[in-house]
Amino acid sequence: MDDYVALSSRELGDALEMSQQSASKRILELLDEKLIIRDLGARKQRIKLTQNGVDELKQEYGEYRRIFEVNDQITLHGVVVDGLGEGGYYICQAEYMNQFEAKLGFRPFEGTLNVIIDKEDLSKLDIIRSSSGKIIDGFSNNGRTFGRVVVYKAKIRNIDCAIVMPERSHYDNIIEIVCQYHLRRTLSIGNGDRVEIKVKI
Amino acid sequence: MDDYVALSSRELGDALEMSQQSASKRILELLDEKLIIRDLGARKQRIKLTQNGVDELKQEYGEYRRIFEVNDQITLHGVVVDGLGEGGYYICQAEYMNQFEAKLGFRPFEGTLNVIIDKEDLSKLDIIRSSSGKIIDGFSNNGRTFGRVVVYKAKIRNIDCAIVMPERSHYDNIIEIVCQYHLRRTLSIGNGDRVEIKVKI
DNA sequence: ATTACTAGTAGACGAGTAA
């Protein structure tokens, strides 16, 4: 996923218990489907997954997770941090606020709680993104464009809240949480405190 | 996994994008490999995975996890509980103790810390089991048999410890932890407290 | 409706081999 890997068609054939010829054919098929890219050197080819290829595997992984994770909620673990202030500003737009109220059942407190998700829980974000959040439409205001966002209902220490993500995610490890209440005050949490967020999927 | 599911060969064929005939053949093959069992009623067959079938899928799931979980450690979350006392008794056997000391690098405190693992982390136990723990050989003492166990190095709040599991696991949601120190006293934890266990895999 | 057999066929596979 991260870098090219030297892998001859014979090695792949051995690993897949098939002939060198068939392995070579498979590699050509994967190239054709744009799931891998290749650097065909003089001596040994070097192969790397494309984003499409990684996504394909991640989807499969997500399906396995859905089979084996018993519950219909995913628990994220992370640490409260200061946001860049941006999230809070976005959220405060009336058009967003009205849609939040309609689709979440509560009008968020003005501002978001930012949480850095633990490294080992980052893959859970993919599962959440591939689940059915609620779409909040974008709009323009004073010449500025506010994009579509998706909200996922969640709970922190049994308080209803929601995770807000831009529709086109830029694979951030920080999530923004909106809530009817001022979460830092209500839960007495601050920067550096560990929190658990249970997301309905 | 839990119950029979009504699934005709035509439905399976549609789902797998193949003919009814091929789907029927596949079902017969899976039966032959003892991955599923079937209840062939008059109207519609009902199919259920065998333990072998579930294990096969779980292994695949584990491989995906190993690909996508970035780090080489798994974090378990759970709640401290009283053990049945059994674990502590077993551990105290000198033959076990000597092997622990040789293979873990510390001689455990006499007794184990029992932790009920959260429902959503149970699948992680399968990953841990399929990773390479250290084997502690079984033995007999006074006519009583003490089975082989496997230990996995771990940390609780940065203190070295190890998870001890019987080799043939009976899918328990309670794990037993051994440590050089008295964990309850050292960490000031007791029944009902939440703990995080980081397991090296 | 079902499941699943038989028979015919298309496609996957590997041996041989070129580059």
Place this chain on the structure above:
DNA sequence: TTTACTCGTCTACTAGTAA
């Protein structure tokens, strides 16, 4: 050594159909 073409074989698939 590589990769990958051609071609013969054999498997895996589906159509037809019985139970």
